[in-house]
Amino acid sequence: MANISASLVKELRDKTGAGMMDCKAALGETDGDIEAAVDWLRKKGLAKAAKKAGRVAAEGLIGLAVSGSGTKGVVVEVNSETDFVARNDLFQGLVRMIAQVALDVGTDVATISAAKVGDVTVADAISSAIATVGENMTLRRAASVEVGQGAIGQYVHNQVSDGLGKIGVIVALESTGKADELTALGRQVAMHIASANPQAVEPSGLDPEVVKREKDVLADKFRQQGKPANVIEKIVENGIKTYYKEVCLLEQPFIFDDKKSVGQALKEAEGRVGGPIAVKGFVRYALGEGIERQESDFAAEVAAAAGQG
Structure with missing residues (x-):
């Protein structure tokens, strides 16, 4: 054991x-x-x-950037050792610069690092910032969304400066409608994503293995209770529908009006926007999610340093 x-x-x-x-x-x-x-x-x-x-176990900032056309957006995560650095103008400028580079060269971390800004690469700029601030920094990841026609909704939670914060969301709305209306609507959808943390736009976008696991857990739970097979099948079917409402963007209750789903809210907005609206994708980055950090007992450390531990 x-x-x-x-x-x-x-x-x-x-x-x-x-x-x-x-x-x-x-x-x-x-x-x-x-x-x-x-x-x-x-x-x-x-x-x-x-x-x-996602247990936040790293410091730094999430940075967003949207193209001048408003049809492409990127989100990047740049980590540092302490939260203090996130309030440093030099570090904030570095994250903004990296997001702009990602708009031009794509979201592969190695490609971004090798890209030049003036006479230096992004990797050199990071190294220079490390030497100046005295703290390690890394470009962890980057992602983008894009539409041929439409708008990119964006939202930064716990914003420390324009386009920089602890949670960043970009969402692509494809439509022939009014760009300004789409952008405003996109911000609301991005705020919803920041709050509700959906895993996919709709059920077809979920990992089949994850869906299978949910079904297996439901079935095994009620099988152990002695429910007959035909009853279990119906329970699982209803349970999966509930699961979809929890994790799929278009089926989640909209945070601005929970009497309707996000999908219903978008449908209702089509008249105001002036055309059909389709969500083509989204990215939600929360600072440090998925990174483990050694937890420490500060009081014990102080006692040990004082020779009392």
Whole structure:
């Protein structure tokens, strides 16, 4: 049996909201496999959902840039060691510059790093900023969305300066309608995405393996309760519809009017915009999501430094 550490139990508890002893039992049953333990808890009805909240474990900034035509947008993440650097004008200028370069050369990190701005490459500019500020910095990732005709909606949450913050969203709305109306609507949709964190525009965009896992968890849960196969099939079908409403943008309740879905809100806006509207894609970056950081006990560190630990 795997050695189940307290930190692993805490991580599972944070993911699921289940009790400590239930989390310990789940990890014991699954040999310490945290994802399998999440499923085990869900099958027992002890966890509401497998929500992988991206734990912010790196500092820095998310930067956005939109082309002059308004039909292409990019989002980049540039990390630093401390939050203090995010308030530094030099670092903010560096992130803005990198976002602009990504608009021109694409979103491959190596290509961006090798691109020249004046006489220096982006990689050189980062190295120079590191030498000036005295703190490590890295370009972690970049992504873009684009439409032939329409507008890019954008939103930055926890904004520290124009186009820079902790969460950045760009969303591509394809339409022959009025660009200014589309841009305003796009901002609302981007704000919704920042808040609701959808995983895909619609069900067809979800990873089939993820959908299969949801179905398996639902089926196993009610199979253990002794439900007959035909009943389980209907429960799973309804459960997946509910899941789609939770994770698919067009099916989520719109944060500005939760009596209608995002898809319904866009349909209603078509008259005002002056043409059909299609969401062609979106990107949502939250600073540091998916990066683990060593957690420390500050009080214990101070006590140890004072010779009391």
